[in-house]
Amino acid sequence: MSTVETGAEAPAPGGGDGTPVLRARGVRVVFTSGFGGGRAAARAVDGVDLDVAPGEIVALVGESGCGKTTLGRVLLGLERPTSGTVEFEGDPLGYSSRDLRAYRRRVQLVQQDPTGSLNPRRTVYESVAEGLRIHGGTTADEAERVTRALSRAGLRPPERFLSRYPYELSGGQRQRVVIAGALVLEPEVLVADEPVASLDASVRGEILRLLLELRDELGLSALIATHDLGLAWNIADRVAVMYLGRVVELGTVEEVLSEPRHPYTRALLSVLPEAGGDPVVLAGEPPDPKKVPGGCRFHPRCPVLASGEAGRAGVADRCRTEDPGVLPGGAGAHTTACHWARAREGTSPGTA
Template sequence: MSADTDSRQPSSAPGSEGVGQPILSAEAVEVAFTAGFAPGGGRGTARAVDGVNLDVAAGEIVALVGESGCGKTTLARALLGLERPTGGRVVFEGSPLGYRSRDLRSYRRRVQLVQQDPTGSLNPRRTVYESVVEGLRVHEGTTADESERVAGALSRAGLRPPERFFARYPHELSGGQRQRVVIAGALILDPEVLVADEPVASLDASVRGEILRLLLELRAELGLSALVATHDLGLAWNIADRVAVMYLGRVVELGTVEEVLSAPAHPYTRALLSVLPDSEASEGPVVLSGEPPDPKQVPRGCRFHPRCPVLASGEAERAGVADLCTSADPAVLGGGAQRRVACHWSAADGSGRLRADGPAAP
C-alpha cells in the first residue's frame, strides 16, 4: 500500500480488537437539499447523505473514503452540527445532538473541525497567535492564561518553540506549518474528537507524512478520536483503525483497515484500490465508466450498478444476482465494528462471496 509514511501501529489500534462504546455516531443520518440549494443545481431533491450509520469510538481513527461528490464532506458537516440532518440523528456520548445555540456551543468545544485548505481557512491579516486564540475567546473570553494555552496548543501541534510563531502571518509559513496552526486552533479547546476533511490534500508529499504522524501522536498522547474524510486510500491505510467506503451518499463497505484494504469485498472498493501504484489487483487497474450519478436521481437497485465492472463483465450474472443488482437496493449498513458490505454479489456464494468474516447486511 503506497503512502508517504507508514507510522500506523495495527497491534495497538482500537479497531484491531473491535470498537468500544462510541463517542460519536451517525444513526440513519440523511441530508437532502431541495431544488435551488442542491449541489450542481437543477430541479429535484439531492440526497447527499442517504441513510448512514457510522460510529467513532474513543481513541479511534475512522477514515471515510470515496470519490469527490460521494457525500463525505456533507456527512462530516452533519457530524459537526454545521448541517442539520433531514433524517436520523447525530449522537455524542450517548445523547442526541441538540441544535439550540447553547447546545451547539457546548458541543463544538468538544468536537472540532480541521479544514482541508489551511491557506483558505487562516485569515491572512491575523497573526498565528490571533488565529489560534480565536476559538478560546469565543468560548471563554480573554483568560489570564491565554498566552500559555496558545503556546501549549502550538507546541502540541509541533510548532516549537511556540513563541517564535506568535507574531508571524500565514504567508510567512510553509504549507505544513499553516496546517499545524489550524490543528493548534482546534486543540486549544481540548476537544475529544477531531473531524478532518482532507487534512493533507493541499500539502506537498514531503510534508503529508509529518501531519499524519502528528495526528497519530495526538491520538496516543491525548486520547483523541478522529473522523478523517479523504479520497486517498494510502492515507487511510497509514492512519486509520477502521475504514468506511462511501458512494453516492451511502456507506457501502465498512471494516478494519486491514479487512477493507487488504481484502476488499465491494466492487467499488476494489476499483479504488486497483489504481494505486503498488496495487496487487490481479486484473490490473479498474477504470470506472462515467461519473457518479446525480444524487437527485439515484439509480434503482444497487446505486453502483450503472458503473459496476462485476455486473458489466457478467460475473454478477454467473453468481445469479444480476437481477437483484438492478432492482433491489442493498440494505443500509449498520454501524459498530462488524465487517459489512452492501453488495448482492459479495453476499452471494461462489466468486462473489464476502471475503471476510461477518454478514453483508446489518
C-alpha cells in the same frame, strides 16, 4: 502501501462502556433546488450509520461528490440532517445555540486548506486564540493554552511562531497552526476534511504522524474524510467507503484495503501505484445525487455486473432491483452493501 512509523503502539479503539464517542444513526441530508414543478431533490447523504469509538480514527473515503463533506458537516453540527440523528457520548445532539456552542468545544473541525482558513491579517497567536475567545472570552491563562496547543501541534519552540503571519510560514506549518486552533479547546474528537490534500507529498507524512501522536498522547478520536486510500492505510483503524451518499463497505483498514469486497472499493484501489495490474475503469457517468438508481446504486457502473460475474453468481436481477440496505456502523464484522459480495461470502444482507 507504505506506513507512517510513530514509535508508539496505537491503543485499541473503544473503551469504557463501549459507547461510541460520536455516532450517526440513519442520517439523511436532502438538498432541493429549482422552483415549482421544476424542483429537484439531491440525496447528498442517503442513510448512513457510522460510529467513532473513543481513541479511534475512522477514514471516510470515496470520490468527490459522494457525500463525505456533507456527512462531516452533519457530524460537526454545521448541517442539520433531514432525518436521522447524531449522538455524542450516547446523547442526541441538540441544535439550540447553547447546545451547539458546548458541542463545538468538544468536536472540532480541521479544515482542508490552511491558507484559506487562516486570516492573513492575524498573527499565529491571534488565530489560535480565536477559538478560546469565541467560546470563553479572554482568560488569564490564554497565552499558556495557546503556546501549549502550538507545541502539541509540533511548532516548537512555540514562542518562535506567536508573532508570525501565515505568509511567513510553510504549508505544513500553516496546517499545524490550523490543528493548534482546534487543539486549544482540548476537544475529544477531530473531524478533518482532506487534511493533507493541499500539502506537498514531503509534508503529508509529517502531518499524518502528528495526528497519530495526538491520538496516542491525548486519546483523541478522529473522522478523516479523504479520497486518498493511501492516507487511509497510513492513519486509520477502520475505513468506511462511501458511494453516492451511502457507506458501501466498512471494516478495519486491513480488511477493507487488503481484501476489498465491494467492486467500487476494488476500483478505487486499482488505480494506486502499488496496486499492480490494470486499473479498473468505471463505465457510465459519475453519480448524480438527484438521480439515485434503483436496486444497488452502483449497478449502472459496476464492472462485476457488466462482465457477467453477477449473473453467474445468480444475483444480477437483485443488483438491478433490490437495495442492499444501510450497513450497521459499529465495529465488528467486515460488512459490504453488495449482493455479489454477499453471495461469494455466503452471507445474508443482515450479516454481510
